[in-house]
Amino acid sequence: MGSVTETKFEVLNDELASKIDKILSENAYDSTKLVGILLDVQDVVPKKYVPMDVAAYVAAKLNIPLTGVYDVITFYASLSEKPRADHVINLCKSIVCKTNNYMDLQKSLEKFLGIKVGEATEDGKFALEYSACFGACDVAPAIKIDQDVYGKLTDEKLIEIINSYR
């Protein structure tokens, strides 16, 4: 993947900056809210990640060191410093989903999207990632698309759901 060009420094523009300002002000510029702030920020950045210039912007606005922002981004599984896609599909591979054969669901997903886990579709619409249990074990095997949880899917239903994000 062309990560060199994709992590270039010019992700931040005026429009994005104003969206981030809104998130910061909703959180009263409170740096203890950093984890939640970064999740919200990540959601408004195209390809759902926290680029370096955005991290620097947040650090400056909250008056905290950039290392403090990276301490958080690199620690938490739901935050990414690398570009992903418009929608991130999380496939749970924890034990309950394993007892319910998530491997079959993975095959269907990979076939339908034409990518493997860890990759993104060429049009940049979907990234497919493994995830640890997200508490949807009652409908295992489960996936989470952005914040929406789906489980116990037939292939038809899966395709219908994914298409609804296009």
Add this chain to the structure above:
Amino acid sequence: MSKSVSLITENYNKYNPDSIDEFINIGGFTGLKNALNMSSDDVISIAKASKVMGRGGAAYPLGKKWEQAKSVPGDNKVVICNADEGEPCTFKDRSMLEKDPFRLIEGMAIAGYTVGAQNGYLYIREEYRHLHPQMKNAIKQAKEKGYLGKNILGTDFSYNIHVYSGAGAYVCGEGSALIESIEGKSGRPRIKPPFIKQCGLNLLPTCVNNVETLAIGTALLTHGAEKYLSYGTSDCPGTKIISIAGNVNKPGVYEIPFGLTLREIIYDIAGGVPGNKAITLFQLGGASGKIGPPSLLDTPYSYDDLHKVGLVIGSGAILVVDENMKPLEFLHSIQEFFCHESCGKCTPCREGNKQIAHILDRLLAKTQKDTDVDTLIRLAKLMSQSSFCGLGETAQSALLNAIRYFPEEFGLK
């Protein structure tokens, strides 16, 4: 007749969780009103009389925790509601956030009054972000109606609740890691002492309780301890919200009286195993919980009875694994989880988990070295004795029980 009960879950599907008026109409906030009419010592007495053990996994007695939190000196204290619920197969707290958010708020307020806190923090895992708006809305409505905020219901008690999000880290369920996260940092556990009850969030005395524990608090103050004590057995009174999943016909959240056998829970409540397959093993309390063989299915679900056979209640998760999966494959999956979730701060957990994963790989591929099983046991014990936090201490619970109950899998018999 159904073997499940409804006391802590009495409001599930009884009101619209977006509406405080509907909650009040079915008796909501009676518990808080009752609490505010008593001294905090009286509330603590009720918690003690009920013998409730904390539901986050560590089973610390609620009355004792509140009593200690109250007795810590300080005018500024904090209550944290732990809604991180990261244990695989655990989703009972989710049901409370979804179906009875106001009961939780009421419980947090009761806890705040009891221990003398001014602020409550609700830490919800990122995976439940879709539930954040509903919780925030509930808090807003409670504030508008005077159940939160300044001088609650005309008393001297003032209390606010703040919502914080996790971001996908199981270790943040550990109290001090959770606090680090609420302070806007990576969630690595702190060294103890100082204990968080004396020096926790922002260096203030902090009382951390699980969602279900606080929801029980509301029930105790609404209906009295006697009502709670009327369920369960004399040695283990009360009810427990369980989340059962895996290879069962009716996975889900159920409230049960203590004392049902595991068999009753799995077959009568959760509808048994699909295709009537045989059970290989079950695990109680999530990935850090212990596993048992089917020969223990007639054990009653109570703290003491389970303890006697080396099992725990933990979070209340019950995972059923049928004959399609062998114990080693199961352990391999659990191990993958802990390798991923170890925060890396201490060597026993960071390295121990990796080495154990390698050995399990070899055992599964039947390429193990002669010394592997000995090393496996040594590392598992070492991790439980010398890890820095509860994650490393309990990560090998399943493995150690597997060695006890499935020795043949390791060539030990």
